[in-house]
Amino acid sequence: xxxxxxxxxxxxxxxxxxxxxxxxxxxxxxxxxxxxxxxxxxxxxxxxxxxxxxxxxxxxxxxxxxxxxxxxxxxxxxxxxxxxxxxxxxxxxxxxxxxxxxxxxxxxxxxxxxxxxxxxxxxxxxxxxxxxxxxxxxxxxxxxxxxxxxxxxxxxxxxxxxxxxxxxxxxxxxxxxxxxxxxxxxxxxxxxxxxxxxxxxxxxxxxxxxxxxxxxxxxxxxxxxxxxxxxxxxxxxxxxxxxxxxxxxxxxx
Amino acid sequence: xxxxxxxxxxxxxxxxxxxxxxxxxxxxxxxxxxxxxxxxxxxxxxxxxxxxxxxxxxxxxxxxxxxxxxxxxxxxxxxxxxxxxxxxxxxxxxxxxxxxxxxxxxxxxxxxxxxxxxxxxxxxxxxxxxxxxxxxxxxxxxxxxxxxxxxx
Numbered sequence: 001x002x003x004x005x006x007x008x009x010x011x012x013x014x015x016x017x018x019x020x021x022x023x024x025x026x027x028x029x030x031x032x033x034x035x036x037x038x039x040x041x042x043x044x045x046x047x048x049x050x051x052x053x054x055x056x057x058x059x060x061x062x063x064x065x066x067x068x069x070x071x072x073x074x075x076x077x078x079x080x081x082x083x084x085x086x087x088x089x090x091x092x093x094x095x096x097x098x099x100x101x102x103x104x105x106x107x108x109x110x111x112x113x114x115x116x117x118x119x120x121x122x123x124x125x126x127x128x129x130x131x132x133x134x135x136x137x138x139x140x141x142x143x144x145x146x147x148x149x150x151x152x153x154x155x156x157x158x159x160x161x162x163x164x165x166x167x168x169x170x171x172x173x174x175x176x177x178x179x180x181x182x183x184x185x186x187x188x189x190x191x192x193x194x195x196x197x198x199x200x201x202x203x204x205x206x207x208x209x210x211x212x213x214x215x216x217x218x219x220x221x222x223x224x225x226x227x228x229x230x231x232x233x234x235x236x237x238x239x240x241x242x243x244x245x246x247x248x249x250x251x252x253x
Numbered sequence: 254x255x256x257x258x259x260x261x262x263x264x265x266x267x268x269x270x271x272x273x274x275x276x277x278x279x280x281x282x283x284x285x286x287x288x289x290x291x292x293x294x295x296x297x298x299x300x301x302x303x304x305x306x307x308x309x310x311x312x313x314x315x316x317x318x319x320x321x322x323x324x325x326x327x328x329x330x331x332x333x334x335x336x337x338x339x340x341x342x343x344x345x346x347x348x349x350x351x352x353x354x355x356x357x358x359x360x361x362x363x364x365x366x367x368x369x370x371x372x373x374x375x376x377x378x379x380x381x382x383x384x385x386x387x388x389x390x391x392x393x394x395x396x397x398x399x400x401x402x403x404x405x
Contacts, residue, residue: 036389040381047385050304054333125334129303132336132405133385140380 006182008062009082010189012072013179013225015055016083019073020234021104022048023241024091033094040140044101047133054126074245078235085224086169088234092162095148095155099162102141106202107173109138110195119187142206149210156211163212171220174199256324261287261294268318271310272384275353278311282341285332293326294319299337302385339404350402356390358404367392368399 026045032038056069086104091097112134115127148155174196183189207214223229244251256264265287266279278284278298286297296315300308312329319327339358342350347357356364356375366373372394380403382389387400 036379036381039383039389040379043381043385046304046306047302048304050300050302054303121334125336129300129333129336133302136380136403136405 001178001182003182003186004062006179007186007188008059009179010183011055011059011062012082013084015052015059015069015072016081017087017104017108018048018055019052020081020083020237021087021101022046022052023237024087024089025097025101027091028097037094041097044137044140047130047137051126051130051133054129058122058126070245074242078230078238079227081230081234081238082225082227083234084169084172085221085231086166086173088224088231088237089166089169090233092165093158095158096162096165098141098144098148099159100166101137102145102206103166103170103203104173105134105138105141106206107170107195107199108134110198111190111192114190114195118189123188145206145212146210149207149212159210160212163207164215167215168217168219168221171218172222172224175220175222175225177226255289255292256322258287258289261296261319261324264318264322265296265315268311268314271307271314273350273353273355275349276342276346278315280343280346280349282339282343282346283311283337284315290328293328294324295328295330297330297332299332301337303333305385307384337405339402342402354399355387356399356401358402360404362404364390364399364401367395367397369397370395 022045025041025048028038028041029045030038032041052073053069056072060067060069060072084104086100089100091100109131112127112131116124116131118124118127145159149159150156151159174192176191176193180189180191184191203214221231224231224234262279262284265284266277268278270276270278270281273281281301283299283301284296285299286295288295296319298308298312298315308331312331316327316329342358350357351368354368356366356368359365363377364375367375370392372392374393375390376393378389378391378398380388382400386403388403389398390401391398
């Protein structure tokens with residue numbers, strides 16, 4: 001694996017996380033429990049899709065194969081996606097969506113803060129831009145997790161169930177492999193494992209405020225960020241997200 | 254004869270933001286640079302939020318405005334670093350926002366006062382509003398809802 005091949009993989013991981021989660025969140029548009037939450041979810045999705053254009057745009061440039069960000073988003077199949085499994089998990093109820101969002105946002109914030117100091121100025125530029133938006137995402141998802149966790153007995157029960165369901169997808173965000181080693185050596189990106197302590201500290205504090213109990217087991221599903229084994233949910237999502245380009249190849253506005 | 258860069262800035266200050274038409278794209282601080290490169294005018298534009306759908310409309314509006322004034326060769330360059338900040342909003346823009354009913358950004362993290370009645374007794378409804386750059390607030394004195402331009 002050359003440095004540029006590793007760089008391309010890394011950029012797809014960043015861009016596919018924001019693309020897949022952004023699409024998932026956009027599925028709420030018009031369906032959220034109240035209008036303000038609907039608008040907030042749509043805004044979050046929009047930020048994530050905007051960030052995707054920057055990450056996948058740079059990925060396409062590094063690849064140098066004539067593909068565009070749109071080609072990468074709309075014309076790859078499930079096995080070529082590099083998002084973490086957490087991002088592709090179904091929305092469930094509103095509480096489950098917000099738990100997924102918080103678990104991701106907290107990681108995303110730490111990763112982007114580190115990337116703002118990247119040796120590659122394009123990566124640093126995208127991260128510096130994105131981190132301002134993500135600071136708002138995490139503020140809202142954290143507040144919502146605390147509000148619903150420490151809410152009624154029904155909302156508490158649902159948030160605990162969401163945490164129990166999604167926590168086994170947390171570990172994958174902090175895995176390291178040869179791609180990460182190459183990025184760390186080049187000073188482009190941190191080793192994800194190095195972010196885990198700060199993440200755990202934030203999570204422990206948030207869940208204590210939310211009166212929720214973190215599962216004891218650190219068992220982690222994996223296979224998304226390497227593309228080795230996505231969950232069945234990604235393929236179903238792509239049939240919707242990519243439908244237009246598949247049915248009408250090359251269609252433009 | 255090529256128009257001067259000062260003249261170009263003046264023209265761009267007449268191009269309204271498509272979402273908040275009371276302020277110009279220059280007031281918003283998204284035009285970062287204007288420079289002639291031989292016979293081509295290069296305008297550097299920075300997006301407010303990375304997914305803001307107004308960005309492409311803004312680039313089109315800038316191009317149209319310059320073409321209408323006889324500039325033929327235009328290149329719009331998107332520049333993301335340094336990232337846009339609400340510190341770049343002009344004082345004129347801030348005053349116009351408030352007169353329009355949108356509270357201008359404040360480093361304190363919330364509006365100083367209600368843009369309708371001036372009361373400082375305001376409460377946040379949602380961190381997100383009608384566009385990516387705004388949050389949704391309400392005044393406890395006049396009970397009117399209003400947009401707050403988020404500080405980033």
